Amino acid sequence: MAIKDIFLRWISFGLGCFYSTFILFALLIWFVRHPIAFFTRKKRDGMPSVLNNPDLGTHGYVHLEEVRIHYVAQGDETKPLMLFVHGFPEFWYSWRYQLRKFKKDYRVVAIDLRGYGDSDKPSGVANYKVSKMVADLKQVIPALGYKSCVLVAHDWGGVIAWTFTAMHPELVDKLIVMNCPHPGIFYSYMWKHLSQFRKSWYTFFFQVPFLPEFMLRRNDMKILEIIFTETCNTEDVEAYKYAFSRPGAATAAINYYRAKIQFPVRRIPKISCPVLTIWGCKDAALETGLAAAASAVVDNHTVKYIEEACHQVIIDTPDQVNRHMTDFLK
Secondary structure (H helix, E strand, C coil), rough: HHHHHHHHHHHHHHHHHHHHHHHHHHHHHHHHHHHHCCCCCCCCCCCCCHHHHHCCCCCEEECCCCEEEEEEECCCCCCCEEEECCCCCCCHHHHHHHHHHHHCCCEEEEEECCCCCCCCCCCCCCHHHHHHHHHHHHHHHHHCCCCCCCEEECCCCHHHHHHHHHHHHHEEEEEEEEEEHHHHHHHHHHHHHHHHHHHHHHHHHHCCCHHHHHHHHHHHHHHHHHHHCCCHHHHHHHHHHHHCCCCHHHHHHHHHHHHHCCCCCCCCCEEEEEEEEEEECCCCCCCCCCCCCCHHEEECCCEEECCCCCCHHHHHHHHHHHHHHHHHCC
16 A cells, blocks of 8 residues: 555544544534434335336346346337446435436436445445446446446446546446546545535545444434435435435445545546536535536536536436436437
């Protein structure tokens, strides 16, 4: 491991401990005010009905070398593949509006990344290196019966999609990324922009053990209500809680962030295929300047901003997202 990587790892852990003191203090106050609700956790054995909506597609699995990946698909199998890759703390259901929109022209497939939803959840931080997810995507495409795809990704799915497209350009016809910076430019941007450094506090907090999982699970995963209530109805929020309540899901999701620091992505090649970045400008975690910054490492880059959209742009303003996607794909 390079000295720079060791330094980054320890600095990140130190910052995580620093932020943890504030989280512990906030949790203590919340516990004093709401001692019963603090440990409340609803048992969720049955899948919410919205996840079995046939209008969204049929459920299936592909068995890869290391994991079994769950997916939902629909559309004519003779048409091109459009593959959707979700972010944190989500799962395939976040692509519901896009599955309905593009099923006429594509074979649309939304996967659960390893560690999420009904996909396998291997233990250990090393199993959530970006290289592992890149290898998963490389196997998923032929397992679905295709040689390439239109790759569509959001948030953490974008980190994987950027890297996958750079490493395996022959498998991606076009790339569409939403509210996710190119991993090759993110850290340099963050160190140069104090405002982005402050917004990335949770990345450091997630480096400490146990406490992040506890924070996400406390009060029946109240944090998912905070994240999704403005863009989802009660049934949709319950679907996210169901997916996140699966055994091992919380740790697996946070391990993506831990692995990003412990096993950093090295320099990746420039991307030559057409790329569309769609960016919700009210993103509280990522600055808008990150969207266009990717042009430095992409030969053919188009950026579309949606001023009124938040980080969950795919479910916040789906009509505008779908319109930008349609124009780009033409």
